[in-house]
Amino acid sequence: MLYFVARRLVSALSVVLVTLIVTFALFFVAPTDPAASICGERNCTTQRYNEIRENLHLDRPKVQQFAEYTAGIFAGRTFETAGVVQECKAPCLGFSFKSDRPVTELLKTRLPVTISLVAGYAVLVLTIGVFVGSMAAKRRGTTGDRVLMSSTLVLSSVPYYIVALMISLYLTILYPILPRGGYTPISDNPAKWFAGLLTPWLVIGVYNCTQYARYSRGSMVETLSEDYIRTARAKGLSDRVVTYKHALRSGLIPVITIFGLDIAGSLAGAIFTERIFDLPGLGNLVLESLQNYDLPVIMGTVLVASVILVAMNFLVDIAYSIIDPRVRLS
Amino acid sequence: MAGTVPTEGRNPAIATRERRESTVTPSGETPYLVVEDLTVKFPTADGVVSAVNGLSYAVPLGRTLAIVGESGSGKSVSSMAVMGLHDRKRTQITGSIQIGGDEMVGLSEHDLMKVRGDAVAMVFQDPQSSLHPLYTVGNQISEAYRVHHKVSKEVAKKRALEMLDLVGIPNPLRRFKQYPHEFSGGMRQRAMIAMGLVNDPKLVIADEPTTALDVTVQAQILDLLNNLQKEFGSAIVLITHDLGVVAEMADDVLVMYAGRCVEYGTAEDVLARPRMPYTWGLLESIPTVSAANERLRPIKGLPPSLLSLPSGCSFNPRCPYKDRVKGERCTTDLPGLLPVDGAGAHTSRCHLHDKASIYEAEVAPRLG
Numbered sequence: 001m002l003y004f005v006a007r008r009l010v011s012a013l014s015v016v017l018v019t020l021i022v023t024f025a026l027f028f029v030a031p032t033d034p035a036a037s038i039c040g041e042r043n044c045t046t047q048r049y050n051e052i053r054e055n056l057h058l059d060r061p062k063v064q065q066f067a068e069y070t071a072g073i074f075a076g077r078t079f080e081t082a083g084v085v086q087e088c089k090a091p092c093l094g095f096s097f098k099s100d101r102p103v104t105e106l107l108k109t110r111l112p113v114t115i116s117l118v119a120g121y122a123v124l125v126l127t128i129g130v131f132v133g134s135m136a137a138k139r140r141g142t143t144g145d146r147v148l149m150s151s152t153l154v155l156s157s158v159p160y161y162i163v164a165l166m167i168s169l170y171l172t173i174l175y176p177i178l179p180r181g182g183y184t185p186i187s188d189n190p191a192k193w194f195a196g197l198l199t200p201w202l203v204i205g206v207y208n209c210t211q212y213a214r215y216s217r218g219s220m221v222e223t224l225s226e227d228y229i230r231t232a233r234a235k236g237l238s239d240r241v242v243t244y245k246h247a248l249r250s251g252l253i254p255v256i257t258i259f260g261l262d263i264a265g266s267l268a269g270a271i272f273t274e275r276i277f278d279l280p281g282l283g284n285l286v287l288e289s290l291q292n293y294d295l296p297v298i299m300g301t302v303l304v305a306s307v308i309l310v311a312m313n314f315l316v317d318i319a320y321s322i323i324d325p326r327v328r329l330s
Numbered sequence: 331m332a333g334t335v336p337t338e339g340r341n342p343a344i345a346t347r348e349r350r351e352s353t354v355t356p357s358g359e360t361p362y363l364v365v366e367d368l369t370v371k372f373p374t375a376d377g378v379v380s381a382v383n384g385l386s387y388a389v390p391l392g393r394t395l396a397i398v399g400e401s402g403s404g405k406s407v408s409s410m411a412v413m414g415l416h417d418r419k420r421t422q423i424t425g426s427i428q429i430g431g432d433e434m435v436g437l438s439e440h441d442l443m444k445v446r447g448d449a450v451a452m453v454f455q456d457p458q459s460s461l462h463p464l465y466t467v468g469n470q471i472s473e474a475y476r477v478h479h480k481v482s483k484e485v486a487k488k489r490a491l492e493m494l495d496l497v498g499i500p501n502p503l504r505r506f507k508q509y510p511h512e513f514s515g516g517m518r519q520r521a522m523i524a525m526g527l528v529n530d531p532k533l534v535i536a537d538e539p540t541t542a543l544d545v546t547v548q549a550q551i552l553d554l555l556n557n558l559q560k561e562f563g564s565a566i567v568l569i570t571h572d573l574g575v576v577a578e579m580a581d582d583v584l585v586m587y588a589g590r591c592v593e594y595g596t597a598e599d600v601l602a603r604p605r606m607p608y609t610w611g612l613l614e615s616i617p618t619v620s621a622a623n624e625r626l627r628p629i630k631g632l633p634p635s636l637l638s639l640p641s642g643c644s645f646n647p648r649c650p651y652k653d654r655v656k657g658e659r660c661t662t663d664l665p666g667l668l669p670v671d672g673a674g675a676h677t678s679r680c681h682l683h684d685k686a687s688i689y690e691a692e693v694a695p696r697l698g
Contacts, residue, residue, distance in 0.1 A: 228461055230415060231454055231461065231462070233415055233446070234452045236447035236448060236474075239439070250464060
């Protein structure tokens with residue numbers, strides 16, 4: 001078991017490392033010039049420009065820049081900007097070029113927002129999505145099934161950002177039926193926290209329920225035709241128990257894989273939702289830092305995203321071994 | 331644990347009808363399960379599939395009826411109909427199924443649930459796929475008990491352990507916590523039998539219980555079923571395609587072909603004095619050690635499509651004795667299920683006039 005964990009850990013770390021390298025390389029391949037961006041359009045003298053470049057270590061060889069960055073994650077770094085020495089404790093993800101704050105600090109303020117959004121989203125898709133899918137599976141081939149599935153198809157055919165924009169515009173701004181999106185930390189005001197997240201939850205949740213409904217339906221249809229479901233019915237169990245106790249447990253297994261990866265991706269930033277509903281989360285941070293060519297922030301968010309993805313993969317594996325005893329022995 | 335049937339869980343709402351005295355089993359006893367003129371049809375996009383066509387039989391307590399036939403003969407479909415396990419929306423069932431005098435056809439799902447697993451239990455063919463892979467064996471057996479008895483988990487566990495012991499699984503306490511994939515094939519089937527018998531059912535339907543097992547284990551399982559029957563006096567319907575199993579266990583035999591009964595009688599009658607070419611074909615096709623150098627003798631041809639059965643006798647395209655019947659009756663008239671000699675309980679569905687002499691003269695010598 002220990003060997004298994006160690007192997008997974010090593011492969012996880014390599015994934016993260018490769019992602020970092022690729023992102024770093026991409027940054028320099030792209031026509032970016034953070035020094036120019038910071039220097040500004042006007043009033044930018046060559047001397048100031050060079051100063052900025054030097055302070056940001058942009059004049060050093062790229063490999064060295066990468067090495068300094070990675071070393072900083074474990075050991076911390078000191079930065080010198082215009083004579084001021086700033087210390088960056090481990091894990092040091094660098095200082096934002098644009099806002100001159102430690103990246104870790106930025107991430108810390110943004111992460112709770114994204115987590116709140118994704119938590120609500122997870123609850124919605126796992127309850128409504130799976131329930132709708134199971135209902136459709138039980139009534140496979142009937143009108144009810146067809147209605148459910150065609151409506152999911154119709155909804156998911158509309159691009160997400162259009163749905164989100166329309167709802168935001170028509171249901172929160174023009175006609176305030178739903179509360180406007182926005183973030184208040186739960187520690188400040190739980191009611192406002194809930195209200196600000198309600199509309200984004202509904203939008204991203206219901207939209208993705210279509211996906212989960214389809215996956216669950218497919219998986220449940222397969223499971224419901226298994227022999228052990230017939231045995232359960234032969235024991236005299238009610239239809240409800242057969243579906244939601246016996247079938248769902250097996251039927252959920254493929255859905256969990258999808259869920260794990262989906263959550264990982266969402267945690268890395270539900271970009272559209274955050275932008276449209278004005279939530280200062282990771283997604284918004286990524287957009288801003290890309291616009292500003294803010295390399296440390298980009299690297300920081302990429303690092304966080306890949307760590308989350310790898311961690312979720314790992315958690316999904318663990319979840320399997322809990323749910324499916326056949327997996328445990330291998 | 332004497333073979334008493336617990337009275338909790340019995341449905342008082344099912345009206346009791348008078349038992350029909352006319353349906354007597356071949357051995358002459360009053361039956362517990364009576365199936366009369368059962369027809370099971372599945373409407374499909376390609377047409378109506380008649381899986382079972384006018385099937386009638388009866389089984390008394392303490393006796394075993396073996397239903398024999400090829401794949402697609404309708405044997406499993408008819409037994410699933412007895413338990414009401416078919417999808418109501420996709421199946422048309424007519425006829426009568428009486429268990430202990432209570433009519434099952436047309437019963438609501440709610441009432442059927444009370445009967446399933448309690449008065450009637452089914453033991454399925456492949457225990458690997460018929461047991462839930464994600465729940466422990468003990469959990470599944472306890473669940474079967476708790477469906478029909480309002481008891482605590484501890485009481486149900488005790489009962490499950492008793493059953494595991496009864497079916498001969500060593501170390502029941504350890505096995506209780508294990509999952510089906512941790513059992514061997516034979517033990518899994520024993521566990522399935524334990525699960526089926528946990529509520530002392532009066533009728534056990536065993537659908538090919540030994541097909542997925544190797545021969546030595548097969549013998550053990552059949553012994554187990556035999557012993558359990560002797561101890562608890564349940565009626566057993568044993569579905570199989572293996573005549574060896576039939577010879578071991580059956581009191582009565584029903585041979586099915588293309589959804590119809592083609593021969594019905596006591597095991598001795600049907601195996602020693604068969605009166606239908608299909609049964610002859612089945613007996614002839616059994617490989618024997620003594621005839622090691624001879625070719626196998628299968629029944630030529632394939633079972634008919636249930637979407638379009640041949641006119642007349644369903645077996646006629648494959649029957650080697652068809653020409654001995656005058657006027658090509660086999661292709662035009664469906665034979666009735668009639669007594670083979672005068673008024674006995676042994677019946678067969680065949681137009682041949684001199685079945686006994688043909689059998690003695692031509693078939694019996696070949697059987698060795």
